[in-house]
Amino acid sequence: MADGLSGDLVDHVALVTGGGKGIGRATALRMVRAGASVGVVDKDGDAAEAVAREITRLGGKALAVACDVARGQDVEQAVKCVVSSFGRLDVLHSNAGIQRYGTIVETTEELWDEVMSVNLKSAFLMARACIPHMVSSGGGAVVFTASVQAFATQRGVAAYAASKGGLVALTRALAIDHAQEGIRVNAVCPGSVDTPMLQEAARLLARRGVGDSPAEPEARQLIEGFGRMHPLGRVALPEEVAEVVLFLVSSRASFITGVTVPIDGGLLATLGVALPQ
Numbered sequence: 001m002a003d004g005l006s007g008d009l010v011d012h013v014a015l016v017t018g019g020g021k022g023i024g025r026a027t028a029l030r031m032v033r034a035g036a037s038v039g040v041v042d043k044d045g046d047a048a049e050a051v052a053r054e055i056t057r058l059g060g061k062a063l064a065v066a067c068d069v070a071r072g073q074d075v076e077q078a079v080k081c082v083v084s085s086f087g088r089l090d091v092l093h094s095n096a097g098i099q100r101y102g103t104i105v106e107t108t109e110e111l112w113d114e115v116m117s118v119n120l121k122s123a124f125l126m127a128r129a130c131i132p133h134m135v136s137s138g139g140g141a142v143v144f145t146a147s148v149q150a151f152a153t154q155r156g157v158a159a160y161a162a163s164k165g166g167l168v169a170l171t172r173a174l175a176i177d178h179a180q181e182g183i184r185v186n187a188v189c190p191g192s193v194d195t196p197m198l199q200e201a202a203r204l205l206a207r208r209g210v211g212d213s214p215a216e217p218e219a220r221q222l223i224e225g226f227g228r229m230h231p232l233g234r235v236a237l238p239e240e241v242a243e244v245v246l247f248l249v250s251s252r253a254s255f256i257t258g259v260t261v262p263i264d265g266g267l268l269a270t271l272g273v274a275l276p277q
């Protein structure tokens, strides 16, 4: 914890959704190392508890909160818990999300609503609950986890892509509405990141190839294949996303608001059309 004492977020309180796994877990740990106290909010209460214990073992301060970010009452309660435990709120990383598949024709109304609620409505609910506390703290910073899928997309992820596009538009709207209150709002747009979400997507694809066996080696090969589609030749680590989130919420990014930052190994820069050799 030595670097925590002189980090970017000393005396700051942060709330990270989806903090139990993947990108959210990495961000929660990174923010603690930068000096913050962190509310680790996740639908999976056990995963949130495990991350909070990890943080406590490192000498940091964390509170695990079980919360479904798609539900207004849960969100209000979670924000209240974090503020009453730590006394203030400066940073929100609204990150929890789910991946579901299908073209629009294959997408049921229930699936559309589920994806929109967890990926987009949650950002509205969390920002609405957190911003008044940030105003009381004299300002704050919000980061949403969108995706490259907001800008360029693959087949069969219509609802997911629409939810991430919505987050990018919401980022700009909130940035403009709350700039005068000293609140900056930005989004990160990861390419493929090696998290339980990506691992599950690879397992799903691998099972299609080999039936119902666990297909772990095939899934790992598929992840390596996703990596080769990125110009840098690999998928990202969650810690590489966390580093950018930390920068965006820190005073080092004090004049940055309303932007979306790709963290995609060059994926959005590529046309995907090979020249003849």
Ligand SMILES: NC(=O)c1ccc[n+]([C@@H]2O[C@H](COP(=O)([O-])OP(=O)(O)OC[C@H]3O[C@@H](n4cnc5c(N)ncnc54)[C@H](O)[C@@H]3O)[C@@H](O)[C@H]2O)c1
Residues within 6 Å of the ligand: 017, 018, 019, 020, 021, 022, 023, 024, 041, 042, 043, 044, 047, 067, 068, 069, 070, 095, 096, 097, 098, 099, 118, 145, 146, 147, 148, 189, 190, 191, 192, 193, 194, 195, 196, 197, 198
């Ligand atoms: N992994 C990738 O390749 C990738 C790429 C681009 C964007 N993203 C986005 O990054 C974010 C985090 O993804 P990840 O890969 O770390 O996912 P993950 O599945 O590994 O972890 C997500 C966490 O969010 C929690 N969660 C899910 N639904 C929730 C809900 N309703 N309420 C509260 N918590 C909930 C899960 O329990 C889990 O702990 C998501 O918004 C995802 O869309 C991921």
